[in-house]
Amino acid sequence: MPRYLDPKSDLVFKKIFGGHPELLKSFLNAILPLPEDCQIMDLAYLPTENIPEIPGFKYTIVDVRCQDNYGRFFIVEMQIQWSRHFMQRMLFNTASLYVRQLNKGENYDQLSPVYGIAIVADVFTDESEWFHHYRLSHTRNTQHTLDDIQLIFLELPKLKPATAAQKKLAVLWLRFLSEINEKTQTVDKVLLETPSIQQAITLTEISAYTPQELAAYETNWDAISAAKTLMGDHYTKGLEEGRQEGLEKGRQEGRQEGLEEGAREKSLHIARALLLKGLDPGFVADSIGLPRETVEQIKNQLG
Numbered sequence: 001m002p003r004y005l006d007p008k009s010d011l012v013f014k015k016i017f018g019g020h021p022e023l024l025k026s027f028l029n030a031i032l033p034l035p036e037d038c039q040i041m042d043l044a045y046l047p048t049e050n051i052p053e054i055p056g057f058k059y060t061i062v063d064v065r066c067q068d069n070y071g072r073f074f075i076v077e078m079q080i081q082w083s084r085h086f087m088q089r090m091l092f093n094t095a096s097l098y099v100r101q102l103n104k105g106e107n108y109d110q111l112s113p114v115y116g117i118a119i120v121a122d123v124f125t126d127e128s129e130w131f132h133h134y135r136l137s138h139t140r141n142t143q144h145t146l147d148d149i150q151l152i153f154l155e156l157p158k159l160k161p162a163t164a165a166q167k168k169l170a171v172l173w174l175r176f177l178s179e180i181n182e183k184t185q186t187v188d189k190v191l192l193e194t195p196s197i198q199q200a201i202t203l204t205e206i207s208a209y210t211p212q213e214l215a216a217y218e219t220n221w222d223a224i225s226a227a228k229t230l231m232g233d234h235y236t237k238g239l240e241e242g243r244q245e246g247l248e249k250g251r252q253e254g255r256q257e258g259l260e261e262g263a264r265e266k267s268l269h270i271a272r273a274l275l276l277k278g279l280d281p282g283f284v285a286d287s288i289g290l291p292r293e294t295v296e297q298i299k300n301q302l303g
Contacts, residue, residue, distance in 0.1 A: 003206045006181040008121050008156075011217050013078045016203050018064045021045065026196040028074060030169035032115060032152065033133060043068040065097070071112040073097055080224055082124040084289045090116045090151055098149055116151045119177060123157050130158035172197055180204055226277050268298065275299050 005012045017024045021043055029039050046065040064076045075094055079086060094116035101111050125132070132153040136146035156178050159171070172190065176197050180187070192198045206214065267290055274284045275298060285295040 001185065004180050004182065004184045004201070004204045005206060005209070005217060006221075007177055007200065007204050008078055008080060008119075008181075009217055010078075010220050011209075011213060012204055014064070015208075016200050017076060018045070020199070020203070021066070023196055023200055024064065024066065024076070025068075026169070027173050028068075028076070028117070030173050031117065031154070038070065040068040040070075040072075043074070046073075067112075073101075073112060073114040075114070075116045077116075077118045079118055079120045080122065081227070082120055082122040083286045086118070086120075086124075086286055087151075087153070089286055090118050090153075091149075094149055094151060111148060113148045113150070116149075118151070118153045119156060119174075120153060121156045121177075123155055124153075125155065128158065130155040130160075169194065176200060223277070223279055227274060227279055227283070268294075271295055271298050272302065275302055 007013055007016060017027065025040050025043055028043075034040070043066045046067060065074065066076075067073050075090075075097060077090065094114050098111065098114045102108070132155070134151040134153075136149070138144040154174065156174060159174050159178055172194055175188070176191055179191075180201060187201055191201065202208065209217070271284050271290055271294075275281065275295070281295045281299050282292065284290070285292045
């Protein structure tokens with residue numbers, strides 16, 4: 001009986017979608033709100049987004065970038081745990097890719113659309129909807145839109161295949177990401193009936209990985225668990241201590257200023273603790289909402 005790895009992990013997600021363009025094409029065509037006559041026929045990975053060597057991958061955030069036959073760009077990210085500024089980070093990365101298309105003196109009509117797709121294995125809204133599509137639209141006449149930058153956020157925990165309105169293949173891909181993991185003993189036959197998803201499932205089998213890759217896989221999940229524990233313990237404690245410190249300072253200098261200062265001190269404390277655990281500075285910055293430069297400075301101070 002095959003044993004499986006979780007496709008949401010950095011290593012496995014990259015192996016599936018960062019190494020097999022036909023699988024990424026199937027996933028994007030199923031998930032994205034693309035017109036039927038503008039489906040992706042072919043795509044190529046951007047040169048700077050090669051699969052990283054092991055070890056040295058980022059924690060919890062997986063980033064695959066590509067361009068299709070129409071010239072459109074796509075950023076696909078897998079996020080294990082929601083962080084306060086992840087949406088802004090996605091918008092920044094997507095907008096940055098849009099801006100970087102032009103060199104000085106080139107015309108704006110050469111710009112191609114950029115799509116940012118975030119698959120989030122965490123709940124981040126109070127809505128029942130799991131598919132969140134953002135684009136610029138006129139405030140009164142909403143059918144008038146600017147479509148060059150679009151963001152799609154998917155909340156995996158809310159997926160309900162029986163009632164999902166999206167295309168069948170989209171639901172199957174998200175079921176694959178949600179249901180396949182180390183505890184999987186039997187794969188639903190419905191998933192195996194689709195060739196692309198069957199291939200993806202094969203790529204999650206333990207037998208497809210070297211001992212070094214399996215060790216890196218375990219290290220990645222250990223780091224994620226440590227981060228969740230630290231974030232939970234320190235952040236809960238930090239909020240209460242920050243509130244008390246802020247209230248005390250607020251009596252002297254103004255309540256709001258004191259609250260913000262106390263919260264910042266606790267954020268810095270959490271950042272130091274996470275960095276001492278060996279977590280990636282980018283992950284730390286995104287998780288607790290500190291500027292990347294601040295986290296890098298703390299890392300340098302720690303040596």
